[in-house]
Amino acid sequence: MVLKVGVIGTGMIGQDHIRRLTQVLSGVEITAVTDIALDRAQSAAPAGAEVFETPEALIASDKVDAIVICSWGPAHEEQLLTAIAHGKPVFCEKPMVTSEEAALRVMKAEVAFGRRLVQVGFMRRFDADYRRLKAVIDSGTLGAPLLYKSCHRNASVPEGLYTSEMPLNDTLVHDADISRWLLSDEVVGVEVRLPRRSSKGGELRDPHIVLLHCASGAIVDVEISVNIGYGYDIRGEVSCEAGIAALPNRPATVISDAHGYRQALPADWRERFIEAYDQEFREWIVAAGEGTATGPSAWDGYAATLVADAALRAVESGVLEPVTMIEKPALYTDGISLGQALREENA
Ligand SMILES: NC(=O)C1=CN([C@@H]2O[C@H](COP(=O)(O)OP(=O)(O)OC[C@H]3O[C@@H](n4cnc5c(N)ncnc54)[C@H](O)[C@@H]3O)[C@@H](O)[C@H]2O)C=CC1
Ligand SMILES: O=C1[C@@H](O)[C@H](O)[C@@H](O)[C@H](O)[C@H]1O
Numbered sequence: 001m002v003l004k005v006g007v008i009g010t011g012m013i014g015q016d017h018i019r020r021l022t023q024v025l026s027g028v029e030i031t032a033v034t035d036i037a038l039d040r041a042q043s044a045a046p047a048g049a050e051v052f053e054t055p056e057a058l059i060a061s062d063k064v065d066a067i068v069i070c071s072w073g074p075a076h077e078e079q080l081l082t083a084i085a086h087g088k089p090v091f092c093e094k095p096m097v098t099s100e101e102a103a104l105r106v107m108k109a110e111v112a113f114g115r116r117l118v119q120v121g122f123m124r125r126f127d128a129d130y131r132r133l134k135a136v137i138d139s140g141t142l143g144a145p146l147l148y149k150s151c152h153r154n155a156s157v158p159e160g161l162y163t164s165e166m167p168l169n170d171t172l173v174h175d176a177d178i179s180r181w182l183l184s185d186e187v188v189g190v191e192v193r194l195p196r197r198s199s200k201g202g203e204l205r206d207p208h209i210v211l212l213h214c215a216s217g218a219i220v221d222v223e224i225s226v227n228i229g230y231g232y233d234i235r236g237e238v239s240c241e242a243g244i245a246a247l248p249n250r251p252a253t254v255i256s257d258a259h260g261y262r263q264a265l266p267a268d269w270r271e272r273f274i275e276a277y278d279q280e281f282r283e284w285i286v287a288a289g290e291g292t293a294t295g296p297s298a299w300d301g302y303a304a305t306l307v308a309d310a311a312l313r314a315v316e317s318g319v320l321e322p323v324t325m326i327e328k329p330a331l332y333t334d335g336i337s338l339g340q341a342l343r344e345e346n347a
Contacts, residue, residue: 096301143241231265
């Protein structure tokens with residue numbers, strides 16, 4: 001069976017996902033696209049795909065079995081709710097939504113539907129290096145994880161379009177999600193420290209140091225730098241009781257010249273995570289073909305949204321801001337996490 005997919009939002013990542021769904025992966029066909037900029041949808045539409053004027057019309061169409069949302073974060077909620085109302089599996093780029101209330105509405109709709117339909121685009125979980133790092137931590141050979149350092153450095157962001165909230169509600173969400181997943185923990189509090197402001201990026205608040213306090217007591221130390229200039233540099237190192245486990249540097253040709261030994265860095269997320277996005281969609285196509293979703297869920301989207309909200313509050317307050325989650329609905333229960341186990345043990 002070939003999965004018929006409609007894509008909403010044909011900007012940078014929408015076009016990259018259209019490329020992988022048409023040129024790289026099998027078992028899938030793009031039958032529909034839409035964008036508020038209709039001319040962009042028209043030029044991005046693969047041969048044979050219909051260009052719809054609205055997301056609602058695309059989602060309702062019988063040409064579409066499943067949806068891929070690549071519009072801007074604030075537009076995601078309405079598009080997710082429409083897809084759920086039609087009972088169609090939906091892949092939604094991060095951030096799932098941009099407020100706690102919106103995340104609760106999406107989960108409520110999915111829970112009422114009674115089956116998982118939503119997969120959120122936290123592609124790091126599909127990256128082979130992150131998967132190997134998690135396997136080491138889960139094996140327990142290094143003992144309990146105590147600290148995780150996560151460096152998230154973008155070469156540049158578009159001046160004016162990328163606002164001072166976005167390092168926290170658009171970029172940090174990846175670190176929040178990967179930390180919860182790697183450490184099998186939950187974030188219970190967030191602090192933010194603002195170092196000297198980078199002169200690149202005008203009025204943009206950059207960089208940020210964010211401390212995520214986890215239920216187990218582990219602390220995650222995140223550097224978000226969005227105008228680092230030299231490339232897209234993603235690092236991660238977990239300090240455990242009996243050793244350290246770290247992401248390797250990406251393999252690249254070693255150049256020797258008058259400047260010494262060098263290895264190229266990826267330019268941006270498309271290059272660094274190319275295989276991760278491919279794998280994320282491979283797994284999505286299988287689940288969506290069965291009328292459901294696996295991988296990062298609406299619950300994970302909710303958890304990351306709470307961290308972003310707390311981080312934005314922490315910038316204003318300068319103190320540790322608590323993160324309080326609702327009880328996990330049974331739809332999202334996939335075994336007890338380490339954080340939950342420790343909380344119960346300490347109760
Ligand atoms: N997982 C990842 O690594 C990445 C995720 N993203 C996420 O993907 C989303 C899109 O990001 P980009 O492609 O970089 O942005 P972009 O600005 O290049 O593209 C967004 C597109 O969505 C369209 N759009 C916005 N609102 C719409 C609506 N209500 N209905 C239909 N179309 C609408 C815009 O006209 C634009 O063409 C964002 O949520 C972003 O955070 C982006 C880059 C990497
Ligand atoms: O999701 C992404 C972008 O939207 C975001 O702006 C970048 O900071 C991230 O590194 C990238 O993965």
